[in-house]
Amino acid sequence: MPMTLRLQGAQTLGTRTLMMMGWVTVTAYLAAAYLCYRAGRGGIGEQLPPRVARIWYGLAVLLLALGINKQLDLQLLIRDLGKFALDAFAWQGKRHLIQSIYIGLVACGGMAIVGLLAWWARGAWRTVGGAFAGCVFLLCFVVVRAGEPAASVVVPVA
DSSP: OOOOOOOOTTTTTTTOOOOHHHHHHHHHHHHHHHHHHHHHHHSTOOOHHHHHHHHHHHHHHHHHHHHHHHHHHHHHHHHHHHHHHHHHTTTTGGHHHHHHHHHHHHHHHHHHHHHHHHTTTEEEEEHHHHHHHHHHHHHHHHHHTTTTTTTTTTTTOO
């Protein structure tokens, strides 16, 4: 007996129509990515240490990826797959427990990443620490959003 997955209201990747605030957010991600790239190049006549430049370039790539994700909504795909797994394995009664564990792991992972980045950027933490912390919290927000419930997911079993 085959199982089928039907997501009511689901959208195909790349076809999502953003509202005005969504486009403002995408523009902000792209502008921030560009500014991180520029910061990595240094100012006029300023030569940044290679470690600091790599940090800024890495942040630029991260923000570019978040801008792309805002358009494609990949975290919703992850969420929908998680909901499918809940129904497929009959874990629906444990959904809140699994969701709490997921969010707790994300929070712990975010704190661990901040600590790791603090150690990695130890010589440049004063310069890039705030930007790093902001990006880590932004990533955690995106991942936690993937754990939020959706009312429009239906998984019929044929």
